[in-house]
Amino acid sequence: MPSALPDGDPAPRNGALPAAALASLPDHPWGVYLHVPFCRVRCGYCDFNTYTVPELGGDGASVATYAGAALREVDLARRVVGQARPVDTVFVGGGTPTMLAAGDLVSVLDGIRDAWGLAPGAEITTEANPDSVTPESLAELAEGGFTRVSFGMQSAVPHVLATLDRTHDPANVARAVAAARAAGLQVSLDLIYGTPGESLPDWETSLRAAVDLEPDHISAYALVVEEGTKLAAQVRRGMVAAPEDDDEAAKYEAAERLLSGAGYDWYEVSNWASEPAHRCRHNIGYWSDGNWWGVGPGAHSHVGGVRWWNAKHPSAYAARLAEGASPAVGRETLTADQRYDELVLLQTRLVDGLPVERLREEGQAAVAGLIADGLIEGADAVRARRVVLTLRGRLLADTVVRRLLDLT
């Protein structure tokens, strides 16, 4: 997640949620996100809330004590939402989750299981750096209940990896994928396109390399130059070229062509799966009004139209929990109009799209024009009365959303 926190209202010290929000728990998917805010080195493009060991200093939070702080937040969450329902999905992201010992990750998962139980067939994912896993650590994760691992492959081209400050040897990715498979884990690979200096053939090389590893799932993200990163400084000084939309569009089209050719179907703007069962259910929760508790520094949560976010720095986060207080520093209770904007914004990103009848009058009035402009699928709109993006529409999803919300 991006590291800058939004403006919002203050969050109550005990983390309590309004009854109306809690009422949504039984009939919406329930997920837990665990943020691990540590990395060995910070990559030049990354503005996520993560820290290297020297950046942390000595107070409060460290890699060694982090699982304990996270477990305290799980306890708080259990008190706030009550029994709720068994957890459908867990997703551990970062940072680099595998900076924590596998045993620490498993102990937090155990805490989650103790709090609410895990639903049958629950999806339990961790992100991982191909360099920081071993067959043993992967096996330990699988035994502890993890079902899925998502590797940050980013690229298979050395000069692209170098620009991104990624240090891994592309060969490590193959070894890591094989080890994860051997451990019985589903595998997803993350790729980044649009890195300065990356040619279209470079990108196609990376796509082919990813496909050749036969993962269950592939995510492909356009590189965004975020304020405050080393990459942004380099772009500003003219040391590297800023990514260009046209180039990224061509690369997205290449991804769709290559991935669909290899049997991966898109189910969200940036995500492809080898079969519907391999779609990431945790992430689908974000886009379809699911509830989730985000554990960890800077983590965001959502329950029934209330969004909140935690203190960013691991020390501040740990200190609040040590006092028995909620680590949340801001929240917003969405109005009906805001929830509608989010519905349109998020659900149109999905291959299942948005039912036309969920749209307000001005949105429904925009549908025909969007079909005419080739931005949404005419057949889906006519037969299933759903707004589903075309390939062109996926690239111009912001335009589609603005037109559905009558902002043009």
Next chain:
Amino acid sequence: MATSALQPHATPPELIRNFCIIAHIDHGKSTLADRMLQITGVVEERAMRAQYLDRMDIERERGITIKSQAVRMPWEADGQTYCLNMIDTPGHVDFTYEVSRSLAACEGAVLLVDAAQGIEAQTLANLYLAMENDLTIIPVLNKIDLPAAQPEKYAAELAGLIGCDPSEVLRVSGKTGVGVDELLDEIVAQLPPPVGDADAPARAMIFDSVYDNYRGVVTYVRVVDGNLNPRERIVMMSTKAQHDLLEIGVISPEMMPSKGLGVGEVGYLITGVKDVRQSKVGDTVTNSAKPAASPIGGYRDPMPMVFSGLYPIDGSDYPDLRDALDKLKLNDAALVYEPETSAALGFGFRCGFLGMLHLEIVRERLEREFDLDLISTLPNVVYEVTMEDGKEIEVTNPSEFPYGKVSDVREPVVRATILAPSEFIGAIMELCQQRRGSLLGMDYLSEERVEMRYTLPLAEIVFDFFDQLKSKTRGYASLDYQEAGDQSADLVKVDILLQGETVDAFSAIVHKDKAYAYGVQMAAKLKELIPRQQFEVPIQAAIGSRIIARENIRAIRKDVLAKCYGGDISRKRKLLEKQKEGKKRMKNIGTVEVPQEAFIAALSNDSSGEKAKK
């Protein structure tokens, strides 16, 4: 300081001295005036507000006196108390007519010149007007306390101009007060007293009128013949409008009601009218019961020279803009406007101004005092178009310029006077050449300073001529201009088309030789300023149906944010909420969405478009 002031209405004309100060902006007129108020005891030192006479904030910030006023000051010389009336004059070329009326209210003028800078073109223009009005001129160098002062050099320059001896040029410092007593003595000694017929029907000339929120219009007059008294019924001779004199008095330094005003006196009238148009500068006031046979002369209606469309950025502010213009009009007899509709900019007003400064002041007051966000179109002049069938059309808005069978187009021209160090002669000639100027003559004021006289089309100087002149002469040149009739010219209208639709706000009337450059520049600028759309957008510049320049805005292919997970959602939604706000600031030209910022940037003076690109 005088021991006791003379009473208004009972002051013999021979003890009155009416004078003004002619000076360039920032040559220290206001400081000197303040010092005079203090030395004559009109303003106590502790009540001294810096630059007492310039009341409007904008004036003070810009160092420009827009509205003149008149202050009555007692002064004792050779044991006799005199009454000095200091009449403040506007200093800018846009207000030449108002300056001429202020001068007509005086018998003499203090020609005030910065001892470190020498005389400037505008000062020269006003000096010329003063001499035409037979005013006695007292040459004065100000700021002699400055280290950079060159009093010998500029005394010689002034002496050469008005034909006196350099030793007769007074030297003062408004800041320290040095020489100001002597100056006041010289005003008494050198200026002739006013002359008029005390027994004749009253005649007073209006040299200014100002709208005051509490009192209505305050009219400043100089009595020429007879006298004006409280509760009389008066007549404005140009309009025949009658009013009751609710109050009459002098300013010293605030309004002080008096028993009346007699021959040669300067003061104010209040009649309760609410609109300065009922109290026009230059008009003659007389007594309704015993009217004068003829007015004083020299009156004329103000004539707008420059036009521009003013539009609210938020269309819903249109009624507020109308109300604001209605209010400004009360205090600005020269402002004219009528409603206008632009396909690109919505509802607004086509406004006429005396010149560029007047335009800027009005716009700034609208934004500042009425809290309006405005776009103004490129300023233009008035064209007289004659069609082949003999029909004549007056064009004040380029979009009304007729297509087709035009036989003649006439444009206003001005006589411009430029003063500058002689090293810049080449640069100035080049600039004036580019602006279709023709050189009338050139004189050396001194070894290093030159006066150049040009005829220039007004249209060529309303845009950025003064800025260009300043930048090409490192700020040293000064400019003055006066209307000088009109001329036929080979003028065409260039339209700018977006996706085949004419954008009326960008149409311009330009000389045929410059049409191509305008078209190319505007198309390139818009290409930078208009965000890419879902489809390719051609930008064309055209004269009639002939395309003279073309650019393309390529279609946008990707706008989606690649990642949208937990923490991205609030951020993304807030972005959308911002766009909702921004929607108000979007205009549709056909199917092309153009942000207001693009119009503002494209219409700004900045020819490179660099500013807008951020």
